[in-house]
Amino acid sequence: MQAPRIAATYRFAAGTRDWTERAQLLALEQSVELPADALRDPRIVADIVARVESVEPQADGSAAVRLALSTQTVGEDAGQLMNMLFGNSSLHPDVELVDVDVPPPLARQFGGPSLGIAGLRSLTRADGRPLTCTALKPIGTTPQKLGELCATFARAGLDLVKDDHGWADQPSAPFEARVRACQAAVAAQVTGTLYLPSLSGHYAQMQRQIDFARELGVKAFLIAPMVCGVSTFNALVKANPGVGFMAHPALAGAARIAPPALLGKLFRLFGADATIFPNHGGRFSYARGVCDGIAAAARAPWHGLRATFPVPAGGMSVERVDELKRDYGTDTVLLIGGSLLSAQERLYERSCAFVRAVAEPHAAEAA
Amino acid sequence: MQAPRIAATYRFAAGTRDWTERAQLLALEQSVELPADALRDPRIVADIVARVESVEPQADGSAAVRLALSTQTVGEDAGQLMNMLFGNSSLHPDVELVDVDVPPPLARQFGGPSLGIAGLRSLTRADGRPLTCTALKPIGTTPQKLGELCATFARAGLDLVKDDHGWADQPSAPFEARVRACQAAVAAQVTGTLYLPSLSGHYAQMQRQIDFARELGVKAFLIAPMVCGVSTFNALVKANPGVGFMAHPALAGAARIAPPALLGKLFRLFGADATIFPNHGGRFSYARGVCDGIAAAARAPWHGLRATFPVPAGGMSVERVDELKRDYGTDTVLLIGGSLLSAQERLYERSCAFVRAVAEPHAAEAA
Numbered sequence: 001m002q003a004p005r006i007a008a009t010y011r012f013a014a015g016t017r018d019w020t021e022r023a024q025l026l027a028l029e030q031s032v033e034l035p036a037d038a039l040r041d042p043r044i045v046a047d048i049v050a051r052v053e054s055v056e057p058q059a060d061g062s063a064a065v066r067l068a069l070s071t072q073t074v075g076e077d078a079g080q081l082m083n084m085l086f087g088n089s090s091l092h093p094d095v096e097l098v099d100v101d102v103p104p105p106l107a108r109q110f111g112g113p114s115l116g117i118a119g120l121r122s123l124t125r126a127d128g129r130p131l132t133c134t135a136l137k138p139i140g141t142t143p144q145k146l147g148e149l150c151a152t153f154a155r156a157g158l159d160l161v162k163d164d165h166g167w168a169d170q171p172s173a174p175f176e177a178r179v180r181a182c183q184a185a186v187a188a189q190v191t192g193t194l195y196l197p198s199l200s201g202h203y204a205q206m207q208r209q210i211d212f213a214r215e216l217g218v219k220a221f222l223i224a225p226m227v228c229g230v231s232t233f234n235a236l237v238k239a240n241p242g243v244g245f246m247a248h249p250a251l252a253g254a255a256r257i258a259p260p261a262l263l264g265k266l267f268r269l270f271g272a273d274a275t276i277f278p279n280h281g282g283r284f285s286y287a288r289g290v291c292d293g294i295a296a297a298a299r300a301p302w303h304g305l306r307a308t309f310p311v312p313a314g315g316m317s318v319e320r321v322d323e324l325k326r327d328y329g330t331d332t333v334l335l336i337g338g339s340l341l342s343a344q345e346r347l348y349e350r351s352c353a354f355v356r357a358v359a360e361p362h363a364a365e366a367a
Numbered sequence: 368m369q370a371p372r373i374a375a376t377y378r379f380a381a382g383t384r385d386w387t388e389r390a391q392l393l394a395l396e397q398s399v400e401l402p403a404d405a406l407r408d409p410r411i412v413a414d415i416v417a418r419v420e421s422v423e424p425q426a427d428g429s430a431a432v433r434l435a436l437s438t439q440t441v442g443e444d445a446g447q448l449m450n451m452l453f454g455n456s457s458l459h460p461d462v463e464l465v466d467v468d469v470p471p472p473l474a475r476q477f478g479g480p481s482l483g484i485a486g487l488r489s490l491t492r493a494d495g496r497p498l499t500c501t502a503l504k505p506i507g508t509t510p511q512k513l514g515e516l517c518a519t520f521a522r523a524g525l526d527l528v529k530d531d532h533g534w535a536d537q538p539s540a541p542f543e544a545r546v547r548a549c550q551a552a553v554a555a556q557v558t559g560t561l562y563l564p565s566l567s568g569h570y571a572q573m574q575r576q577i578d579f580a581r582e583l584g585v586k587a588f589l590i591a592p593m594v595c596g597v598s599t600f601n602a603l604v605k606a607n608p609g610v611g612f613m614a615h616p617a618l619a620g621a622a623r624i625a626p627p628a629l630l631g632k633l634f635r636l637f638g639a640d641a642t643i644f645p646n647h648g649g650r651f652s653y654a655r656g657v658c659d660g661i662a663a664a665a666r667a668p669w670h671g672l673r674a675t676f677p678v679p680a681g682g683m684s685v686e687r688v689d690e691l692k693r694d695y696g697t698d699t700v701l702l703i704g705g706s707l708l709s710a711q712e713r714l715y716e717r718s719c720a721f722v723r724a725v726a727e728p729h730a731a732e733a734a
Contacts, residue, residue, distance in 0.1 A: 073507075077567050138399030140399070140440075227450055
C-alpha cells in the first residue's frame with residue numbers, strides 16, 4: 001500500500017512551454033533536487049520522488065499542475081513543509097503555488113488551531129455576532145499613551161485590541177512596558193476586552209514574551225508567521241495550548257503562493273485561531289474572490305482541524321460594517337484600525353459606533 | 368541633529384498611477400500604518416514616519432521611490448527590519464523592494480558574517496582559488512549511504528560538502544544519525560573537507576543541532592533564512608561566533624525583493640558567510656546582471672562588515688568551471704551538486720575533475 005501523499009497544485013504562467021516536461025522537472029525539484037538520470041535507488045524513485053498527477057491547461061493560457069509529494073520528505077517540521085511545497089520553486093518566477101492538501105496524519109501532526117473560532121470566541125463575551133478588533137498605532141507612541149488608547153477601546157466594548165504588527169521591542173515602547181500598560185488598561189474595564197501583544201524575535205524570545213504576558217493575564221497574541229518562520233509559529237502554538245494566536249500576513253503577500261492556500265489553509269494548519277488578510281476595497285488590491293477563498297479555507301471542514309476566524313482588514317471603516325457582515329457572516333473578526341484612530345478626540349464615540357454597528361442589524365447604515 | 372535613517376528603494380511597476388501619492392502612502396504603510404490625518408504627535412511625524420526622499424521615473428515606465436525609514440521602528444530584531452522594509456508592502460503586487468542600506472550603527476548591531484570570506488577560507492585548505500562545494504542528495508538516502516558519498520567527496524578533495532536544504536529530521540536519515548555518519552566520513556580523510564549539516568526547525572531546535580554537531584567537530588552549517596526567519600538566523604550567528612553559516616535561498620525567490628538586496632545585502636547583514644543563488648544558465652532563470660549584482664553586494668566594502676562568499680549554483684557542471692571562475696573570480700564558492708551525482712559509479716573521478724578544474728587554469732576545458 002502506498003503512503004498517503006501531500007497534494008500540491010501549482011500554476012505555470014501563460015506562455016510557459018513544454019508543460020509536461022516542466023511538470024516533471026518541478027516534481028524532481030520539489031523532492032530530490034536531482035535529474036532523473038541520477039536516481040538509481042528504486043525505493044527513492046517509488047517513495048520519495050514527487051509524482052505528477054495531472055497537467056491541465058487552463059482557459060487563461062496557464063496550466064495547473066498537480067503533484068503528489070511524499071510525506072517522508074517533510075518529517076515533522078512546518079518549515080520543511082514550506083520548503084518541500086515551494087522552497088526551490090519559489091525561485092522560478094513563472095510558477096505559483098495555488099493549493100495544498102495534506103493527509104490526515106500530517107494534519108493531526110501540525111495540529112491546527114488550539115482554540116479555533118469557538119475557543120477564541122469563548123475567551124470574549126461575543127456570541128452570535130462577528131468579533132470586533134482594532135490595532136494600536138502608530139509606532140513611536142509611548143506605553144502610557146497606548147494604555148490610554150486601550151482603556152478607551154475597552155470602555156467602548158471592543159472584543160480585541162491588538163498591537164500593530166510593527167510593534168517589536170522598540171526603545172519608545174519596549175515589550176514589557178507596553179504589555180504592562182496595555183493589559184492593565186483592558187483589565188481595568190469590565191467589558192472583557194482582550195489585548196493581543198505582537199510577538200517578535202526568535203522562538204526563545206517569543207516564548208519569553210508569552211510567559212511574561214500570560215503572567216499578567218494576556219490570553220492571545222499577534223504573530224507574523226512569514227516573518228518569524230512557520231516552524232517557530234507552529235512550535236509556539238503546540239507549546240502553549242489554550243493560548244490564542246492571530247496571524248498577520250506581513251511578508252506573505254509577496255510569496256507567490258495563492259493567499260487562500262497560505263493565509264487560509266497553511267496558517268490554519270500551523271495553528272492560527274484568526275488570520276488577517278487585506279480585504280478588497282481597502283488599501284490593498286486583493287480581489288473579492290481571493291478574499292472569499294481565504295475565508296472559505298479558514299472555516300471549511302478540514303481533517304477535523306478547528307476553524308480559523310477570517311479577519312478582513314487593511315483600511316476598513318465603520319461605514320463598511322454592514323457590508324462586511326453580509327459578506328463574511330458571523331464567524332468573522334472585523335478589524336478596523338486607522339479609521340478609528342483618525343477620529344482623534346472622538347475616538348471613544350467612533351469605537352462605540354463600531355461596536356454598535358457589529359452588534360445591531362444595520363446600525364452602521366442608520367448611524 | 369536627525370538620527371541616521373535606513374535607505375530603502377522600491378520600484379512601482381510600470382502602469383502604476385499617481386506615483387507621488389503612492390510614495391507617500393508607502394511611507395505611511397511602512398512606518399506608522401496610519402493615514403496622515405490620524406497623526407498629530409509632532410515627535411512621531413518627525414522621528415518615526417518614513418520620509419519620501421525621491422520619486423524617479425525610470426526608462427522602462429516604472430518608478431524608483433527612495434524612502435528614509437526611522438531606525439526607531441526597527442529596534443534590534445532582524446525580523447522587524449524585514450517587517451519595516453517590506454512587511455505590509457509585500458501585499459501590494461505592484462511594489463518591489465530593490466535596494467536597502469542601513470546606517471553604520473545598525474550594521475554593527477546586526478553584525479554581518481562572523482567568519483566572512485577570509486574566515487571560512489581559513490577553515491579549509493583553500494588559498495588563491497574558489498572553494499569547491501557539493502550537496503548531499505537525494506532525500507531518502509540512508510545515513511550510511513550519505514557517509515559513503517561524503518567519504519568519496521572528501522577523498523577527491525572537495526572543500527565543502529553540504530546537506531541539501533531539503534534535509535531536516537526525516538525518519539529516513541534523522542539529523543543526529545546523518546551528521547554522525549557524514550562528519551565521521553569527512554574527518555576520516557586528511558583533505559580538510561568540511562561537512563555542513565542543514566539546520567531545521569525553530570531557534571531552540573537549531574541551537575541544539577549546532578551543539579550536537581559541533582561536539583563532533585562540525586564547523587559550518589547550511590540554513591535557509593527565509594524559511595526559518597531572519598531573526599532566528601541572525602540570533603544563531605551572534606550566539607555562535609566562529610561558526611560558519613551558508614545561506615540557502617529557499618522561499619526567497621518569490622519574495623519580490625530584488626535578489627542582490629535580499630541574498631546579497633540582507634543575508635550578509637544578518638550573518639551569511641556564503642550565500643547560494645541560482646546562477647544564470649542553470650535550472651533557474653536569474654539574469655546574468657542579477658547574479659553579478661548578488662556577487663557584488665556580497666563582497667563590496669559595506670560598513671566594515673566581513674565579505675560574504677557568493678555561491679553560484681542551481682544546475683552547474685564541471686564543464687562550466689572555467690566560465691564560473693572568469694565570471695566570479697577567486698572569492699567564490701563553486702557549488703556543483705546533481706551533475707556530480709549523475710556520474711554514478713564514476714562519482715570519484717568526476718569529483719576529482721571538479722577539484723582539478725578549480726585548482727588549475729583551464730583544466731576543465733582541457734579535460
